[in-house]
Amino acid sequence: MKTSQLLSASLLALGLLASAAPVQAKDWKTVTIATEGAYEPWNLTLPGGKLGGFEIDMIEDLCPRMKITCKLVVQNWDGMIAGLKAGKYDVMMDSIVITDERKKEVAFSAPYASTSASFVAASGKLLPEAKGDTLKLGTDAKTVRAAVEPLRAALKGKTIGIASGTVYTKFIDEHFKDIATVREYSASADTMLDLKAGRIDAAFDDVTLINSILAKPENKGLAYSGPKIGGLVFGEGEALGFRKADADLKALFDVAIKAALADGTMKKLSLKWFKTDLTPATP
CATH class of the missing domain: 3.40.190.10 (Periplasmic binding protein-like II)
Structure with missing residues (x-):
């Protein structure tokens, strides 16, 4: 009986140690980003099939800041959240406005634009x-x-x-x-x-x-x-969407977005594609 108690105590201690151990963050080297490719000028499909637009230029700036390789895939908007949650890609990007309802489904980055x-x-x-x-x-x-x-x-x-x-x-x-x-x-x-x-x-x-x-x-x-x-x-503005479990990836993008807002990159891209400054008042 003592042996059984000791074994149970040992297993309990191991369980407590395991639960107390920090979860290792994923080492993000490559990230797959879904976009519609049909919401001009945020994102569009150019002749020949290449993607372009404000958000595409934005990603081409953000990913080098994070030292991450970003792969873009096309996904219809009406299935984008479901595809993210199913693990088909890591980030969704399609002029997505932050709302309380959507916050129940996904996590959002810092906003990078605010439109009407x-x-x-x-x-x-x-x-x-x-x-x-x-x-x-x-x-x-x-x-x-x-x-x-x-x-x-x-x-x-x-x-x-x-x-x-x-x-x-x-x-x-x-x-x-x-x-x-x-x-x-x-x-x-x-x-x-x-x-x-x-x-x-x-x-x-x-x-x-x-x-x-x-x-x-x-x-x-x-x-x-x-x-x-x-x-x-x-809502609160346009932002990138992530699985709630990927808080570390969201944090990486938050830092990059705020840096691009602070150094004027977002404003420059906004003026290029929208002919007006759509950057949010506060990042």
């Missing part, structure tokens, strides 16, 4: 583009509803296109689904194609994407409709 969104429609239809400052909205639903009432009136009975699974999808569902038909698409590019074809009356998306769309000669019939909308209603 707007409606776009055929020129001369719905509301004209609002000139002046971006309409900054918070998280109080009643205040937001009051601010968007003119837009609700203009879109009553219309069909609105929105890319599914984005922070903008929730906004449209909460404030417009009761007065308009909301049609969801797997990608923003498909939304814009249906808008051009007249199958929907308006689309709602990130202003950086809309600017890119409107700059193309073939889209000259489209225009902003109403004000640009930003603020905490859409």
Whole structure:
């Protein structure tokens, strides 16, 4: 019996030592990053299949800072979180806005950008583009509803296109689904194609994407409709997503992102791709 007690005590001690031992962080040498390759100008697929855009340039700056080799793979947005959690890649990067809901699923890096969104429609239809400052909205639903009432009136009975699974999808569902038909698409590019074809009356998306769309000669019939909308209603800003278990990898990217913000690299890339400074006020 004493032998049994001693063995049990020894096993217990070993168990306590094992539980107290620090978990060894993974030695990150190569990291696989998933991006959509179809959310211009954040990320896009160039002729020949090469990826380009703001986030691609950003990664080409961040990875050497961390002395990590980064491999980019293409993944549709609607399956990106599931693929990350399944271990298909280590990081997801697709103009992903930090939200409380998404924090339940993944860990986020420090934000590297903060953008706004707007409606776009055929020129001369719905509301004209609002000139002046971006309409900054918070998280109080009643205040937001009051601010968007003119837009609700203009879109009553219309069909609105929105890319599914984005922070903008929730906004449209909460404030417009009761007065308009909301049609969801797997990608923003498909939304814009249906808008051009007249199958929907308006689309709602990130202003950086809309600017890119409107700059193309073939889209000259489209225009902003109403004000640009930003603020905490859409979350804390754009960031990279990680598995919650990979806190060490997130920490590496946090340091690199904050360094790129501090030395002006992020601002330089923002001006290159967006023609405006989208860097967040605080990293």
